[in-house]
Amino acid sequence: MAGRAILVTNNPTFLSRVPAGVEVLVLEGGARDALTAARDRVHQGWRLANHPLYGNFRPHQQPYRSLLLLPPASSGAADAESLHFLEEALQLYQSPASKVRQSLPGDLPEAMRRDCALLDRELLKATLESLH
Incomplete structure (x- = not known):
């Protein structure tokens, strides 16, 4: 794979748990912040390697969101499918009901944060392993 993949996450436990060659961008804040940062990268040509709503968690059920982005294609154009998936996810997170109920x-x-962080890592494990 040419270039380095980027893991955009608000899950700080990923810092020491990614394969070599993957840059980690840990954000403060909630899952919506990770989705927004990933969308901004997709506008620069990066592509999603995992679905932004993996695990089928609603905004009030999982405080962590991690997105693996693959390097831009040679054209540098925004990947339409990645952008579509991220916009759909952001709409879910920005709906009036979700804004009130976001976790x-x-x-x-602390114990629940640890469990949620572990679940986030496990759900992304196969995607990260696919880079090898």
């Missing part, structure tokens, strides 16, 4: 990492007890 943020700091809102949860």
